[in-house]
Amino acid sequence: MNERICVEAAVGGITAPKGIRASGVACGIKPSGLDLALIAPDRSAAAAAVFTTNRAQAAPVLLSREHLAASGGRAAAILVNSGCANACTGEGGWDVARDAAAEVSAQVGCRPQDVLVASTGVIGVALDGRKVAQGIQAAHAALHAAGHADAARAIMTTDPFPKERAARVDTPAGSFTVGGMAKGSGMIDPRMATMIAVLATDAQVESSLLQDALREVVDLTFNAITVDGECSTNDCVFLLATGASGVTVDGASRPALVQGLLAVCQPLARDIVRGGEGATKLMTVAVTGAASADEAKRAARTIANSPLCKTAVHGGDPNWGRFVAAAGRAGVAFDLQRAGVWFGSIELFRHGRPHDDRASEAAHYLRRPEIDIRVDLGTGGRGEALVWTCDLSAEYVRINAEYRT
Amino acid sequence: MNERICVEAAVGGITAPKGIRASGVACGIKPSGLDLALIAPDRSAAAAAVFTTNRAQAAPVLLSREHLAASGGRAAAILVNSGCANACTGEGGWDVARDAAAEVSAQVGCRPQDVLVASTGVIGVALDGRKVAQGIQAAHAALHAAGHADAARAIMTTDPFPKERAARVDTPAGSFTVGGMAKGSGMIDPRMATMIAVLATDAQVESSLLQDALREVVDLTFNAITVDGECSTNDCVFLLATGASGVTVDGASRPALVQGLLAVCQPLARDIVRGGEGATKLMTVAVTGAASADEAKRAARTIANSPLCKTAVHGGDPNWGRFVAAAGRAGVAFDLQRAGVWFGSIELFRHGRPHDDRASEAAHYLRRPEIDIRVDLGTGGRGEALVWTCDLSAEYVRINAEYRT
Numbered sequence: 001m002n003e004r005i006c007v008e009a010a011v012g013g014i015t016a017p018k019g020i021r022a023s024g025v026a027c028g029i030k031p032s033g034l035d036l037a038l039i040a041p042d043r044s045a046a047a048a049a050v051f052t053t054n055r056a057q058a059a060p061v062l063l064s065r066e067h068l069a070a071s072g073g074r075a076a077a078i079l080v081n082s083g084c085a086n087a088c089t090g091e092g093g094w095d096v097a098r099d100a101a102a103e104v105s106a107q108v109g110c111r112p113q114d115v116l117v118a119s120t121g122v123i124g125v126a127l128d129g130r131k132v133a134q135g136i137q138a139a140h141a142a143l144h145a146a147g148h149a150d151a152a153r154a155i156m157t158t159d160p161f162p163k164e165r166a167a168r169v170d171t172p173a174g175s176f177t178v179g180g181m182a183k184g185s186g187m188i189d190p191r192m193a194t195m196i197a198v199l200a201t202d203a204q205v206e207s208s209l210l211q212d213a214l215r216e217v218v219d220l221t222f223n224a225i226t227v228d229g230e231c232s233t234n235d236c237v238f239l240l241a242t243g244a245s246g247v248t249v250d251g252a253s254r255p256a257l258v259q260g261l262l263a264v265c266q267p268l269a270r271d272i273v274r275g276g277e278g279a280t281k282l283m284t285v286a287v288t289g290a291a292s293a294d295e296a297k298r299a300a301r302t303i304a305n306s307p308l309c310k311t312a313v314h315g316g317d318p319n320w321g322r323f324v325a326a327a328g329r330a331g332v333a334f335d336l337q338r339a340g341v342w343f344g345s346i347e348l349f350r351h352g353r354p355h356d357d358r359a360s361e362a363a364h365y366l367r368r369p370e371i372d373i374r375v376d377l378g379t380g381g382r383g384e385a386l387v388w389t390c391d392l393s394a395e396y397v398r399i400n401a402e403y404r405t
Numbered sequence: 406m407n408e409r410i411c412v413e414a415a416v417g418g419i420t421a422p423k424g425i426r427a428s429g430v431a432c433g434i435k436p437s438g439l440d441l442a443l444i445a446p447d448r449s450a451a452a453a454a455v456f457t458t459n460r461a462q463a464a465p466v467l468l469s470r471e472h473l474a475a476s477g478g479r480a481a482a483i484l485v486n487s488g489c490a491n492a493c494t495g496e497g498g499w500d501v502a503r504d505a506a507a508e509v510s511a512q513v514g515c516r517p518q519d520v521l522v523a524s525t526g527v528i529g530v531a532l533d534g535r536k537v538a539q540g541i542q543a544a545h546a547a548l549h550a551a552g553h554a555d556a557a558r559a560i561m562t563t564d565p566f567p568k569e570r571a572a573r574v575d576t577p578a579g580s581f582t583v584g585g586m587a588k589g590s591g592m593i594d595p596r597m598a599t600m601i602a603v604l605a606t607d608a609q610v611e612s613s614l615l616q617d618a619l620r621e622v623v624d625l626t627f628n629a630i631t632v633d634g635e636c637s638t639n640d641c642v643f644l645l646a647t648g649a650s651g652v653t654v655d656g657a658s659r660p661a662l663v664q665g666l667l668a669v670c671q672p673l674a675r676d677i678v679r680g681g682e683g684a685t686k687l688m689t690v691a692v693t694g695a696a697s698a699d700e701a702k703r704a705a706r707t708i709a710n711s712p713l714c715k716t717a718v719h720g721g722d723p724n725w726g727r728f729v730a731a732a733g734r735a736g737v738a739f740d741l742q743r744a745g746v747w748f749g750s751i752e753l754f755r756h757g758r759p760h761d762d763r764a765s766e767a768a769h770y771l772r773r774p775e776i777d778i779r780v781d782l783g784t785g786g787r788g789e790a791l792v793w794t795c796d797l798s799a800e801y802v803r804i805n806a807e808y809r810t
Contacts, residue, residue, distance in 0.1 A: 056733030090758035123726025124759045315806025321528025328461030353495035394799035401720025
C-alpha cells in the first residue's frame, strides 16, 4: 500500500459512522443514572468480537459467543447494561441474558442470534429481567443517530468520565468513519480480550477480515493497558461494519481499516487507564533491549502491575530501583550490568550504576499527569513493547474496599 | 520414622540454639535505631542458604553465594544490615560488601569466605562502608548468647514488629533446638527464595542434608506467603547448624529437623504477612480441587495477589465474585459449574450459583483479624495449596508512596 491514507479525529462516538443509531436509558439496575445502552445498525451488519480469556465467563459473554457463531458474524443490535455483571448467577442468569436478547430481537425485528449482549458491574448478583425488558423498550424508542453520548454514559460503572472517540479515514477509494465507546475502570488487565468496548465503522467489510483486523488492533491497544492486573469475567469488544459509507475494505485496503480502528481504540484505551480507579497519572511503560517482543511485553506488564512502581509514581518518588527489581523478577532475560532506566529523557540507572545526581530533576518530571518510563533489559536484543497503566493510590483501595457496601 | 518426635515452642529466637551468639547495634545507616545484626556460632558451623530468584541480585546476595560455594557449606558469621539494600550500586557496592566480610572475618577470626552477608532497605543507594566497619566492631563486642532480641530489631525496615521464634525438638536420640528471626515487610513474594531470615539449630547436620531440609521447609513457609507480589533483589534465608546439642541429624532423623524448622519458619512466615505493609488482616487462601498441586499453588498465589480480593477483605465485603474472577484468570483448569467459594465454613458460591443469604454472616466473619478463604476449582482433581497473605489498605499505598521521600 503506497496509496495515501489520511486519518483524522472526528466527533460523534459510536454513532459517528453512518447507519448506526444508539441510545442510553435508566432502567433501575443502578440506584441512579443511565444503565442500559442499545446500539443498532439500520440493517444487519458484519460483526466481530473479542472476549475475555477468564475461565469464569459471565452468561452474556457465553451467549454473545454463541450468537456470533450462529449468525455467521452478523449482528443487528448490541445491548449493554451496567450496574450488574450477570456473572456467576447460575441458570437464572442465562435466562435473563436470553430473554433480553429475545426482547431486543422483537423490538428491532431480527433473529435472536443477531443480538449481542454484554453486562458490567458487580459479580454474583442477579440481573433483574423485568427492569431490563422495560429498559429495552425505552432504549429502542430512544434510538437516535446522535445517541452516542447517552450510550457512552449508560455503560459506565466506577468510570470517572465517559469514553468515546471517532475518526474519519480518507482513502483513494473514498472515505469512511470509525467510532466507538468504552468503559473501564477496575479489573483491567485484558490479556487477549478486554473491558467492554463497542466499535462501529460504516465501511463495508467482510466478517472474517473484520475479526482479523479487530484482533490486531485489540492487541496493540486494549490488550496493552492495565489498571490492576485483574482480568474480568465480562470483558468484550464488539465491532460492527454497516457498509453505509459505500466504501468497501478488502485485503488490499485493510491497512486503512486498521489505521482507523487504531485512531479510535488507542485513545479509548488510554482513556480507560487515565480513568482507572483512583488514578492520578497516566504512565507509559516502554521496555527495550529484550530478547524478544514477547519478553518485552512480559517485563512491561510486570512493571505496569507492580504495586511498588505504581505507588512510587503516585508519590512522585523517582525510585528507579523498584523498576529494576520488577524487571528482574519478570521471568525474562535481564542483564543488570547493561540495563538502564529512564524517566522521560532523564537517565537514572545505567551499566549497573545509579545517576542519583538527576533525582531531583526526575522528581520534578514525575509531577506531570502523563509520564514515560523506559527500562532497557540490557540483553542487546531488539524486543520492544509499550504498556499503558496508571498509578496506585489510596483512592483505589477506598473505591474497592467500599464498592459493594 | 515411627519414633516419637515432639516439638514445642521455645523462647530465645536466633540465640535459642546452643553455640549461637548474636547482637544488634546502631551504626547510622538508618536515621535512628538498630541497623546492624551479627550472628556468630562459637565455631564454624554447617551452613545452608536460599537466595532470591530475581535476576537483579544485590551485591551481598552474589557475595554470599560465592562464599557459601567457596567454604563448602560452612559459615562462622552472618552480618545483616537494614536501611540500605546495597543493590544496583555498581562496583562500589561490591567493594563495600567484600570489605564488610573481611572486617567480620578479622574480628571473628575466620576466613572471609566463612562470612555471609545480607542487606535490606532502599535499592540504588550506596552503603557507607565506614559506618559498617565501625558497626562491625561494636557488634562483635556486643555478641551475646542472649542477643536475639537486638539482632531481630536490627534487621527491621518498615516491619511494625520484630519477628523471632524458637522450637525445641525431642527425639529418641536426644533434644535439639531450632531458632530464627526474619524481616518483611514489602516486596514480599518470594518464589524459590524469600525476604531475609536467619535460622540456626544446635543439631549436628551435614551441609547437604541441611541445604535439602531448608529448601523443603522454605517452599512450605516463606515461599507460600505474599504481601504484594513483589520479589526483591535481596531476599535470602540462612541456616546454621552448630552441633552444640550433641545430637546428630542424619537421613533417618531428617523428619525431626524438618519438623523443628517448620515450627519456627511457619510462624515467622505468618508474622511477616501479619506485619505486611499496611496489613490489618492475615488471610489464609486454600485452593482445592485443582488438576495438580502446582496449579493449586498458581491459583492460590493469583488470588493472594489480587488487589480486588485484598481490598474486599480489607473493607469487610464478602465479595466472593472477585475470588471466582481471580481463580478464573489464573491460567489453570477451572470449572465454573462445579467450583465453590467458602469464607471460613460459610459457603457463598457453589455449582454455578451464589448463596447470598449467607452474605451478612460472611461480612461478620470478615471482621476477624485472621481469615480463612477456600476456593475449589471444580476440576475434581486432588491438587491443593495454601498461601498466606494480608489485605491491601490505603496505608500500604501511603507507606510506599512516601518510603524514600
